[in-house]
Amino acid sequence: MATEPQSAGDKRAEAEAACAELAAVLKRAGIVLPSLGVDPVSYGYAVPRPLIELGRCNLETTHRLIAVLDRAAS
Numbered sequence: 001m002a003t004e005p006q007s008a009g010d011k012r013a014e015a016e017a018a019c020a021e022l023a024a025v026l027k028r029a030g031i032v033l034p035s036l037g038v039d040p041v042s043y044g045y046a047v048p049r050p051l052i053e054l055g056r057c058n059l060e061t062t063h064r065l066i067a068v069l070d071r072a073a074s
Helices: 008-028 040-044 059-073
Strands: 037-039 051-053
Touching (some): 008 037
């Protein structure tokens, strides 16, 4: 059974939900990425391919993120 392709609105909702979920998980780990969001330019493709923009963060936040990912990968 073939599945129907997602509409642009469905993809946008999925991307926004994933972004919010990532923000919540990072917050529980004590990490806030202030520029975290859905990249609006990525909606310009003929086939919707939304991208999550992680953005920039300071060195302290980078070290926290490295530590959390390192623990999770162990």
